[in-house]
Amino acid sequence: MTAIQEQGRPSVRLPQGTVVGITQHEDFEKPIQAFLGIPYALPPTGDRRFRPPVKIGTSSDVIDASRYGPAAPGKPLLRTGPKLEYSEDCLTVNVFRQIPEEGSDGRLLPVAVYVHGGAFNRGSASMHDTASMVGWSEQPFVAVSFNYRIGALGFLPSSLSAKEGALNLGLKDQRLLFEWVQENIELFGGDKNDVTLFGLSAGAHSIGHHMMRHNDENPGPFHRVIMESGAPTSRAVRAFDSELHEQQFRDFLSEAGCPSDLPSAEVFPFLRSLPLSVITKAQEIVFDRYNPSLRWAFQPVIDGEMILRRPIETWRSGNYYKVPIMTGFNGNEGSLYVNKQMSTNEQFIHFFRTLVPKLSDEDIATIATKLYPDPETSGDLTYKETRESPEIGPQYKRVEAAYGQYAYVAPARQTAEFASKSSPAPVFLYHWALPTTVIGGASHADNLRYETYTPGVRALSETQKEISGMLHAYVTSFICNKGNPDAIAGRLAKRPKWEPYQAGEQPKTMIFGKGIEELIGGPNTGKPAELVYDDWAQEQCRFWGDKVELTQQ
Secondary structure (H helix, E strand, O other): OOOEEEOOEEEEEEOOEEEEOEEEOOOOOOOEEEEEEEEOEOOOOHHHOOOOOOEOOOOOOEEEOOOOOOEOOOEOOOOOOOOOOEOOOOOEEEEEEEOOOOOOOOOOEEEEEEEOOOOOOEOOHHHOOHHHHHHOOOOOOEEEEEOOOOHHHHOOOOHHHHHHOOOOHHHHHHHHHHHHHHHHHHHHOEEEEEEEEEEEOHHHHHHHHHHHHOEOOEOOOOOEEEEEOOOOOOOOOOEOOOHHHHHHHHHHHHHOOOOOOOOHHHHHHHHHHOOHHHHHHHHHHHHHHHOOOOOOOOOOOEOOOOOOOOHHHHHHHOOOOOOOEEEEEEOEHHHHOOOOOOOOHHHHHHHHHHHOOOOOHHHHHHHHHHHOOOOOOOOOOOOOOOOOOOOOOOOHHHHHHHHHHHHHHHHHHHHHHHHHHHOOOOEEEEEEOOOOEOOOEOEOOOHHHHHOOOHHHHOOOHHHHHHHHHHHHHHHHHHHOOOOOOOOOOOOOOOOOOOOOOOOOOOEEEEEOOOEOHHHOOOEOOOOEEEEEOOOOHHHHHHHHHOHHHHOO
C-alpha cells in the first residue's frame, strides 16, 4: 500500500494531493483508517452550477481528510449525531479500510461503494455507518461513500434543461465518482477490478440505472450490486419533458423569482446568478407541494444518456449489465410516506388516481375491491386497522400496504424475476420483516442500521444483535467473496444458506425477523433469518408489475 504517516495520521498521496486521514478505534472489532471529505470533482458552484461535474486536476496540496465534507443542499433529514453542514461545494468522497495487520501480504482488497438514498432530495454519505460496517467485517475490504447533487441542483428535468445539458446531474456525479474509484482506489489498497455498488432507496434506484446503462459488451466500472428497497423500475421514471416535470419546472422558476418574460436562453444564467438560499427555498417549496401526492419533484428522467430508455424495456430486452445481484424489500415500505390520517375509501381512490393518472377505471376497481378491499365496507378484514392510536386513521394500514407494494416491493420482485430469467449471474432476494415500531412496522430503511452492525442496534437486545450480525455477515460476504453471501461464517450463530432466487413456481427468499416482535411489545416466535418460499403480496406485485409502463412515459 502507499499509506504513509504524517504527524501520527495515515496519509495517501493521490494525483490531486496528499490526503491526511484519521485512525478510528471506537467500538470496532478492528481499528480502521478513514479518509473523509476528499474532493472528487471541482465545486459545482458559480458558472458550474447546473452543469455536468468536472474532474478535479492534479495538485500538490495537502487535504485534511479528518471530517466529512458538507452535504448537498436538500431537505433536512431527521437524524442523530452532529449537525450537518450544507454547501453547494459538496462533491466529496470518503474511504474506509481496516488497518492492515502486521505481516499481511499487501494484496488488493475488494471495494464497496455506497450510494446514499433520500428520494433524490435529501440525505448524505454520513447517514450510513460505513466505519462500523468495515470495522466489524470478518474479511477486510475498502469501503467508499460520497455525496452527489440532489434536489433541483442535481435533478431539474424539463425541455429547457435538456437543451442546457442539465439533466440527471446527480447521476453524472455518481458516474464521475465511479471513475475516481477506478483511478485512485488502488492507492488505498483497493482492487478496482472487484467493486460492489450498494445502496438503499434512491441509492438503489441509481444503481439500477447504472446497471442498465451498461451491458455485457460495455461493462460498467463495477462487478456486482446490492439494491435495497429500490430498483430501476421503482416509482416513476418519466421522460424529461413529461407534463408533470414541465409543470414542476415552471413552479420552480416561479418560486425562484425568474421573470416570466425572460427569454429561454437567459433562464439558466439567471438561475446561476441566484444566491444558494433562493435555490434551496424554491426547491423545498416545490418538493413539499407535490409530496402529499407522492409525485416527487426533482427525479431522474429518461434522457437517452444516463437513462437510455424506459427501464422496463431494458429488462424485457435483456440488454443490461448482468452481474450478481442482492436485492429486497421491507414489509412496510409505505409507512413513512402515506397520509397516516386517511379515513375514507374516497380518499384512498383519489390518492391512486392522482399518483398514477393513467390507471383505468377497471384498474382502480381492481385495486380498491380485489387487491386492497376496503376494511370499512367489505367482509375482508385484511387491512382492518386494529392499532388504537390517534396518529392513524382507518385507511392507513390499507394505503400503506398498497403504496409500499407499488413503489418498492413489486419493483424489487421484478428485479429478481427478470434477472434470474435472463442472467447467468445469481440473484439473492430478501424480505425484511422485522417490526421496529408499532406504527411504522418493518419500515422503509429500517435495515440500514442493521447491515452496518452499528452499536445502537447491537445494544437493543441479544436478538436484535443476532439479526444485525447475520445481515452484516451476508452483505460483507457478498462484497468480499465475489457475490457469495455464505462465505463468511458469522460470529453469532450459524446462518441459513442463502440460495439464489430462481423464477418459477416457488422461488426462495431470505426473510429477516418475521415473528420477532420484541421491539413493539410482542413475543419472539420467529427466526432471525429463514430461507423460504415467500408468497406475501405476490398477487398485488404481479398487478403493479404489469402497470410499470404507466409511470415510464
